[in-house]
Amino acid sequence: MATTPLPPAVQATQPPAVGASDGLPPPPGTDMTGICFRDQLWLNSYPLDRNLVFDYFALSPFYDWSCNNEQLRSRSIHPLDLSQLTKMTGTEYALSEVMEPHLFVIRKQKRDGPEKVIPMLTYYILDGSIYQAPQLANVFAARIGRALYHISKAFNTAASKLENIGCADAENEDSSSELNITKETVDLKELKRVDHILASLQRKLAPAPAPPPFPEGYAPPASETEKGPDDQQASEQQPPLDPIIDQGPAKRMKY
Known part of the structure; x- marks a missing residue:
């Protein structure tokens, strides 16, 4: 990866913090989601691409000056050179996603080895404004x-x-009861109309066929009207027979 020269505006914005023993600003806080950084002068002077986006990010209060990327910058090496960052251990920044020139996602992580990193925080640059992702x-x-x-x-x-x-x-209970009574009333016109429909259907149906004649030698039983008064009194005096108890053992149900 080619080395990107540090812009003069970035060199002028790195004064040592007051009261810092090593001459570096204090590390940024872990929760800085309530602030936003934007340097319109820098954006008017330099293009915002993958080569210069880290230099623009270093101007913000989200930047940790004790990271490994700053050591690479001091040796005139591009701060996002992965071939150099994998040889170091400690806190570093990596460019995660890029959609030039509108969106850049930078991930802060702790490197314990060439292939072992622990994500810490995420920042994104949206149209020149830098935010910390929650x-x-x-x-x-x-x-x-x-x-x-x-x-x-x-x-x-x-x-x-x-x-x-x-x-x-509760207020309309009386009125609702009256409505229910009116709903339950029978409509005489509707009843007559249904009777008329049923009568017309009955007239359209064919008459029922006559019953078949009795077989030869069969005498139909006499009806109750043909019986004499003595027979009717005798039948009325006899109590009804129990179908199981009084009909004899031959007619009982066998289990």
Whole structure:
């Protein structure tokens, strides 16, 4: 990777911090999501691309001057040269994603070996403005808190409406009962119309066929009207027979 010369504007914006024993500013805080950095003068002077984006990031308060990238800058090596960063251990910055010239994602990580890194924080440069990305736990906590707020508000609104509905039902109980009575009344016109339809259908149907004749030698039983008064009295005096007990053992059900 070719070495990128440090712009003069960047060299002039690295004064040692007051009270620092090693001449470096104090390390940035872990939670700086509430601030934003933008240097319009630098953006008007230099192009914002993958070669100069780290120099622009070094101007912001998110930059840690004790990182390995700063050591590479002091030796006139490009601060994002992975071939040099993999040989070092400690805190470093790496360019994660690039969409020139609008979006640059820079990840702060701790390197313990050539292939072992531990992510710490993430920053992104959006159209020249530098922000710190919130941590995933903070995002989940904010989303869950917002969801609980809306759910609680919805339950309160539903409870208030149910109370209003209960009061309205108590007030309109008499009127609703009258409406139910009127709904249950029979409509005579509708009843006559249904009877007319059934009668017309019955006229259209063919008459029922005559019953088949009795076989030869079969005498139909006499009806109750043909019986004499003595027979009717005798039948009325006899108690009804039990189908199981009084019909004899031959007619009982066998199990």
